[in-house]
Every structure is written in structure tokens, then in C-alpha cells.
Amino acid sequence: MTDVLIVGAGPAGLSAAATCARHGLSVRVVDEFMKPGGRLLGQLHEEPDGTWWNGIEEARRLYEQAVGLGASVACGVSVYDAARGEEGWVVSTTEGILEAPVLLLATGAAETALPLPGWTIPGVMSIGAAQVMTNVHRVRVGERGVIIGVNILAVAIARELQLAGIHVDRMVLPPRNPVTQEAASPYHVMQSLLRVAHLAPSAFIRYGSRLVKSDPLLRLAVRCYPAGGVKMWRMPIHLRTAAVEILGTSKVEGVRLARVSPDGEPLPGTEHDIPADFVCIAGGLHPLAELAAVAGCPFAYLPELGGHVPLHNERMETPLAGLYVAGNITGIESAKVAMAQGAVAGLAIAEHLGRLRDRTALADAIAHVKRVRRSATIQFHPEIGRGRADVERMFQEQGISGK
Amino acid sequence: MSATGRIEEHPILGPLPERSVVTFRFNGVPMQAYQGETIAAALLAAGIRTLRLHEEKGTPRGIYCNIGHCFECRVTVNGRTGIRACLTLVEEGMEITAGEILPTPLKKGGHPA
Ligand SMILES: Cc1cc2nc3c(=O)[nH]c(=O)nc-3n(C[C@H](O)[C@H](O)[C@H](O)COP(=O)(O)OP(=O)(O)OC[C@H]3O[C@@H](n4cnc5c(N)ncnc54)[C@H](O)[C@@H]3O)c2cc1C
Ligand code: FES
Secondary structure, three states: OOOEEEEOOOHHHHHHHHHHHHOOOOEEEEEOOOOOOHHHHHOEEEOOOOOEEEHHHHHHHHHHHHHHOOOEEEEOOOEEEEEEOOOOEEEEEOOEEEEEOEEEEOOOEEEOOOOOOOOOOOOEEEHHHHHHHHHHOOEOOOOEEEEEOOOHHHHHHHHHHHHOOOEEEEEEEOOOOOOOHHHHOHHHHHHHHHHOHHHOOOHHHHHHHHHHHOHHHHHHHHHOOOOOOEEEOOEEEEEEEEEEEEEEOOOEEEEEEEEEOOOOOEOOOOOEEEEOOEEEEOOOEEEOOHHHHHOOOOEEEEHHHOEEEEOOOOOOEOOEOOEEEOHHHHOOOOHHHHHHHHHHHHHHHHHHOOOOOOOHHHHHHHHHHHHHHHOOOOOOOOOHHHHHHHHHHHHHHHOOEOO | OOOOOEOOOOOOOOOOOOOOEEEEEEOOEEEEEEOOOEHHHHHHHOOOOOOEEOOOOOOEEOOOOOOOOOOOOEEEEOOEEEEEOOOOEOOOOOEEEEEOOOOOOOOOOOOOO
């Protein structure tokens, strides 16, 4: 008999599994990827203190800890439905039906698409696809790439491609259309890029980070942005050039670019083609929350958290009895936050099932999430704290049904 | 050096570990991969980017997300259709075929059954 079923063996799911198992609960984790670790597996960042955050090592540590404590982890299993039954949750998977009184959804995040002409040509992929191919599968995605979309994930992964010896020719904006919106506005992208200036060993960007506080200066910087881009790790980042079309028929052959106004409007007569054999689209991340929706969980829309999130409180409970969420399904943040949230979910579940003796542990774990959030090297949204406070307030207004 | 292929050495992640070789067929052509590689990774390493033709339009498609979310990488494996190449490990003797154009007899100007 399984006490707790966890969907997702990423940092959130594995931490929760270890915590539940440590409290004597029988835990089963399922994940459709072929290896445990979730999106942690592809991560490779240099921390400000010069040490490397190696996702493969972190994933191995989390997996061994959970399994060592007695949790079972099954990979290659997809979950496609979750419904409330008489006794608990009934979950449909590609390996049959699983049941448990408590269900934790730790399904993580998905990348947001930025459609543009030619984006279905083989050789065009999401930036995360290139990360996984490079760091997890260790296969080269190509010889000369262009990244479309300028954001923190794109900058981090461009660096990872370079480390693996893969040439990224340049990073440009997506074309302006109803989907791309702010991602195609040089002003908005400049603003968000300067917020991650601490990651960049570029004097221009570091200097520029002081501009964020002054709007007129920021606008001036966008107007005067060098036509050749600004280099970060020798790779030019263009904020006044957008991709208008990806070229090729059976495979990517190049990208058509155009200069754009400070508002992202293409300037007539500036179109030119550059060669490329792969293209990465970086549209940012949103919570992967479909299973919470099919389970009947209410949602809230909070842009600070990356979009639609299942309603939950800081104990990681949803308004549905026995349904918990943790990690990026609750909002886009770094893996360390997901891990800390997983521990909270594990403790809250142990308490719910009458296995938590030390009540202070849960309060401490909740406080730990906030500390990790404040000290995160990578922050996906500057107003994350406000988003977290808003969802907590919305949850309190709604309350837990069936309790 | 070809444009794709494997990343044998990595400054932080170290060298690729020794793995045993697996033989499979893609569209009838015999190919080799390493144990533990996904179909998508093994084919890309061999320079193959097209995994299927769009069911209706016939335009070529390859991986997009590489982590199971988009279903762009659907192939047929040992007769089973709709298998995600980015989530499925290659196995010895696997028969993999690219997704093909499907008949659309009811659509004006579509493909006959
Ligand atoms: C492509 C991509 C790249 C990223 N790169 C970085 C980065 O470089 N740095 C960074 O700080 N953050 C990155 N992130 C953010 C990342 O989401 C967090 O760092 C962290 O991994 C979140 O942990 P998690 O446990 O919530 O989810 P994840 O780590 O995403 O784990 C969720 C797991 O759930 C599984 N799953 C989802 N749905 C199902 C289902 N229906 N059935 C079965 N299994 C399912 C998935 O296969 C996955 O293994 C990235 C996110 C994505 C999507
Ligand atoms: S490439 Fe997206 S599901 Fe396989």
C-alpha cells in the first residue's frame, strides 16, 4: 500500500520523497523521463563563489538519498489523469492505475513557445532542448547556432553550449507578434537583462545595471545600443535586431534578421540573412500544471510566478484534500527553491498522515524556502516575493474543501 | 568533424564514460548508438534531424523540446506509433521508422487513402 504518490522525480519530487520516507511513509515516485532528476540534470552554472552547480551530481545525490530511505522511483512512466476516488487519489499512468491517499504533483515547468516563420524546420529547437542534448545526452546540436529570445535561461544555456565547444553565433530578439509581446521589446528585454547583470562578466552590462534605476537613462541606452550587439562571453547579444524568419526546407540553413526600433518595430530595408545550422528558441518558462487542472484544483493567474498556478498555501497544500504541489508547478524558480519546497511538502504530508512529531520542523522548512529564495543566484522574476504573497492570500480566502 | 556527433570531452562534466554499442534500424537503414541513448540523441549524433513528416502537410519535423512535452518527435518503434523519440532509449534490434503523411481522403485536395 502506497501512502504517498509523487508525480515528478525532479528536485521537488525527490526531496519530498526523501522527507516522507524519513517519516516512515511508503512513497512511490513516477517520472516519464528516462533518468531521475528532472530539469536539474541539464543545469551547469558557475556560482558567484566560483564553484560549479553540477545538476547531474545534485540529481544523483537526491535520488540516492530518496531511494536509500526506502522510496521507490520509477522512470519512463507518464501520468495522464488524476481523479479523486472513494479512498484517495486514482492516477492513470502508461503502466496502469495507481492509487494513494496523498498525491503530490511535482511536474515542474515547460518552455513557452515563440512561434515565427520557419520554426518547425528540423534543427530549430527550444533552448532547453539544446541544454539537455548537450549536458545530459552529450550530443552536439550543431556547428553554428543562433538563439532567438534574450532572457536569463537563454544566457545561462548559451554559456553551457560554449563550454561544450558549440559555437553560438549570436542572440537576437524574436519578431514582434501577439505572442512575443514584451520578449520582442528592446526596452523590456534590456530591463530584465540588466537585472541578471551579476551573472555576466561584462563591464558594459555591469555598468548598465546601474541604469535600471533610471528610466530615461535606460531608454537612452536602448536607443544607443550598439548595432554589433554587446558581447557576453565573446557572444554578441543583440537587442536592436530581431529574427524575422528561419530559413531552410529539410533543415535549418540560416536566419533572416532585421534591425528594429527601440519599440521592436522592424526597420524597412534592413533585412539580411546569416548562416546557421541550428536555432534555439528561448521563450521563457511556465508552470506545467495540467494534471492539477484535470484533478479539479482551482487556479490563480500570477505573472510573477510564470502564469497559471494551482492554488496552494506555503505548506504546499492545494484546496483539494490530499492533493499537494511543490517545485516549479507552483511558480518558476531555481532548483534550490524547488528542493526546499519539496521538503516542506514532505513534512506537511507527514503531519497530515499523523507521522510528524516535531511540529517546529515544518515552520523551519517554510522559513528555509524564503531564505533560499532571497539568496538565489538565478531569479526568473524580480517580483517573485509578491507573487508568493498573493497566492497565499488567495488560498486563505478560498480555504481547504473536505477538511 | 561533422556538425553533430558526440561531445567526448567536457571541461566540467569530464569525458564520456565507456558504453556498449547498440545496433538498430531507422527507416530500414542499420545504425549504431550507445547503450542509454535516446532515439533522438542517437539519430542526431548520426546527423539525422528529421524524425517525421507532418501527417497532413508532409513537411519535415524534428525534436523541439527534447523532454517529452511537445510530441513533435513522434516515431514508430517496433510497429507502435506515436512514440516520443526524446523519451525512449534505443535498444538492440529496434526497428524505428519516421512518421509519415497520413491519408486525408475527406479533405479537399487531401491525400487519398
Ligand atoms: C527546459 C528547462 C530548462 C531549465 N533550466 C534551468 C537552469 O538552467 N537553471 C535553473 O535554475 N532552472 C532551470 N529550469 C527551471 C527548473 O524548472 C528548476 O530549476 C527545477 O528543476 C524545478 O524542479 P521541479 O522538481 O519543480 O521540476 P522538474 O525538475 O522539471 O521535474 C519535474 C519532473 O516531472 C516529470 N513529469 C512532468 N509531467 C509528468 C507526467 N505527466 N508524468 C510523469 N512525469 C512527469 C518530468 O519528466 C520531470 O522529470 C529549467 C526548466 C526547464 C523546463
Ligand atoms: S521533442 Fe518534444 S516531445 Fe519529444
